[in-house]
Amino acid sequence: MTLNQRFLLIRRALVRYRWFYLMMLPGIIYYIVYHYVPMGGLLIAFKKYNLIKGVWGSEWIGLDNFMTVFSSPDFLILLKNTILLSIYRIMFNMLPDVLLALILNEIRVQWFKRVIQSITYGPYFLSWIIVYGLVFSFLAPDAGLISSWWRGQTGDTLNLLTDKDFFRPLLLLTDIWKNTGFGAIIYLAALAAINSELYEAAVVDGAGRWRQMWHITLPGIREVFVLLFILRIGHILDAGFEQVYIFLNARVYEVGDIIDTWVFRRGIEQLDFSVAAAVGFFKSIIGFILVLGANKLAKKFGSSGIW
Template sequence: MQATGNMASIEPSNGLSKEPAEPANEPANEPAKPRKRSRFLKTIIRYKWLYLLLVPGVLYYIVYHYIPMFGLLIAFKDYNLMKGVWDSPWAGFDNFRTIFASPDFPVLIKNTVLLSFYRIAFNMLPDVMLALMLNEIRARWFKRVVQTITYGPHFLSWIIVYGLVFSFFAPGAGLFTTLFRDLGWGDLDVLTNSAAFRPMLLLTEVWKSTGFGAIIYLAALASINHELYEAAVVDGAGRWRQLWHITLPGIREVFILLLILRIGNIMDAGFEQVYIFLNARVYDVGDILDTWIFRRGIEQMEFSVPAAMGVFKSIIGLILVIGANRLAKKVGGSGIW
């Protein structure tokens, strides 16, 4: 009986206490907003040098990208250079009606979209292929030589590139045109031939930008874990299997990101290159929105209609970026945001 009493007097030691628990929803000592504010200030102080490095980039975008947005008012006004933006009379959407009613508008849209589509379809694949070939080269000196040769044209301006093309294909006086004529093969017409104008733009673009584009994919290839390749070798996978199941998935996100950015710029089509190569005999296949804006705005000193065309381009580009980003997420990519 005494043992029973002692056992009865022992309190439970399994951590379950009969005492009432303290209320969970006890009011905090400090308000939530001051606490968040102090945490934010501590973060700023802790990473002050990183935020200081961020300031020049932020100022650049504010000064050169956001403040000029006030110039969009020109698109909705009958802008007069002497009166200025604020004193010029409002025109509403008349400038946009002028654009859409112009007989040149369908041709401009067609040329711009086609050139941009060709750039996306034929210029992105050479970048990937060159990066994959360079990644398979084991001789480092040869890899560096190839990179230097392919990356060099990126530093040439389009004026120099056109000068090189003109020296080879100038009508009646170029190196290749003279050679064709002397061999009895007829006249070689490239610069003033409508059928050859777009392929010439694509070939010069590939020659100039492939080396630079491959560097981005080489950086993505360098981030792939080499243990995946070792495991694939152990499992008996060859080089093609490793390429298909490891290498290509490793650069997929970078490819999708660059594709979205290019789709967002589909209304640009490379103004500098097209304007330099363009001549009166290839207007029907080479005149794009940007060259039309340049002629109408700079050469003819008419600013309202080209500004409206710029607003139209920006809206279309924004819609394309949002649509491409959502499509990329649906197919399994990460997108831009």
């Protein structure tokens, strides 16, 4: 096929599907403006950024910002806390999404199903500030409902918000409560796409509800589960900044301080934008490598992966 023929095919496709491309245009412009153009700011990671001189006028210092990050005495602790929290989220937060979707899928009374969906979806639309306020109303050392009940029963003061052993479980529990309902929506969509004839054939063969779930439902959502797992692996260095920053206090820094909270203090509070950009660049490279590795591993186990 000659170059002119290829050009004609492309032109015909553009004319034929012009309305589809037109509908894609706002999304393309959004990603270009807010995701690709800002990538030019990565130059800050290799410079001693000065607000007055700007990106191009600032002094070029090479990898000094990265060395500052890696030589920090807190870096290994931050990396450990970040990875542990992310692994805990992957291990304990993905299964509740699947479980809730399976439960909702089995409910046959539609009004009851809608009520359960509304109750479980609702917390997702609350900000972490509100969630922390609710947690504080239960666990505040002096006036919390649970703390007051515990003090009345035992005479001891219960201070779970500053307990290092309870901080990570608290993050996981609140994240499950807030996001499980919304996460189940994706699996419900996958369940709706399963061919109903498969269930009819299974009933004819004498399969019960558990057998149908094991041999039809779970394989039907496997690809979605693997896809979300790969995406979460790629964000393993993003341990949920907003939640951690709001729940964090000085007594739990040892187990709760993560890379993003450190970057916020260093980049925003201390105006050290260069070091913050270096950390962001480092996280992006690690995330990219992990996504490639997880996708390749998923294909070896029979999944289609992301691409």
